[in-house]
Amino acid sequence: MNTHKIITAFAVFALFISLCGCTPDKTADTESCSKEIFAMDTYMTVTAYGENAEKAVNEVLEEIKRLDDLLSAGNDKSEISILNKNGSASLSDDSRYLYEKADRIYRETGGAYDITILPLMKLWGFQDGDPSLPTDRDIKNTCQLIGADRLIYNDGRLTLGKGQSIDLGGIAKGYTGDRIMQIFEKNNISSGIISLGGNVQCFGKKPDGSLWRCGITDPDHPEDMSKLAGTVSTSDKAVITSGGYERFFTDKKSGRTFHHIMDPKTGFSADSGLISVTIVSSDGTLADGLSTACFVMGQQDSVSYWRSHRDEFDMILITDSRKILVTKGLEGVFSSGNDFEIID
Amino acid sequence: MLCVVKIMKKPDIKKIKPDVILISVLIITGLIIMLFVLIFSGGGRYAEIKSDGKIIEKLSLDTDTEKTIETELGKNTVVVENSSVYMKDADCPDGICKNMGRIDKKGQSIICLPHKLVVVITDDSEENTDENSIDIIVK
Structure with missing residues (x-):
């Protein structure tokens, strides 16, 4: 036997092994695809794992563009803009679903979430990105246009009250998330996760079988990922947060800070004692609408609403005194470096 | 090992x-390749700049650097x-970035929506992929 050949073979083998070890491919056994898109005035990332990952993600991007064109109140050609212009329109299936969901949240939360808030958002300048404090008189006058109870919905046709205009932006991203989950399912995706401008929705579990770990932004340090308010481990759920830190401005004269989540009743930024509301639900559209509604309602009303709908969602509330309240369904899956209280 | 030594003691020089x-060539090549892999992909943090x-x-x-990105949407200076990144300058209308x-x-990012520009920190090193790492941030 030629021992030199054996030694040589061993050296070649060792070299091969050393090279393999340097570039581990963690996703070698699953196909994955991750793409991003700027749409709905925000930045979105879509990741899917599975044989049809790329096909599914491409379909998702098309669906996002379709819904953006259909629902955006800022796009003159959208269905919603045309409805706002004409005062009445027969709704498409997507808008119909969204309107019915919005109407349900409006009624169940005592008007805390109201799609007729658009004139107020425009008055404050939160619609075009250059906000400023309006006069009390203007706020009072604009408030008279607000009220989803004045909308008439009949046989799929929606008619607005005089001077009214609607914006489905408060639930459109949540709905888009739900549609994406349907596309993932249709394409047999094994696991997936999306962030639609910070609205997170996960499909299945992680490729390794563990739960997705979603970090909840600390309202005091919204840009610092090392200072999170906590984390939620979950699967097949939307995790959506509303916080006053997302969009705000400080009025130079009074020194007061105003954020973009308006209280339809006062016409001013909601001041309910909550600084962040996170909703965890398998229904992304509901989660999106409720995060706003609960932020406006405050702790007490949000908790009592949850008690009568606890099979549909869970939530994490952060108060202005930095107390963290977590509903029972998240016990064991929510963790935080700070103390938190479980609500039952 | 002993066996190898024994064999090595009576070799034919010409044959060996x-x-x-x-x-030697194989080992040296291996070492050089490993060194390259370590330097160029074996970890460390990067700022990935993405346009659309x-x-x-x-x-x-x-490495401290300054990079100006110019697209048809506008100009950003990263x-x-x-070891950290910031947006030094941008001619976007809101200046939020x-x-x-x-x-x-x-995973941290700076986003310039008007210019469809994203700067995101990536990390190739393995020590950062522990079980407790966060998959995604909810905002």
């Missing part, structure tokens, strides 16, 4: 030489300094 050369979803620059946080401060941790 090409083998020794071959083994496509990576257009990848800057190591180990600075890497002391300039106020997003410094980022230095994996």
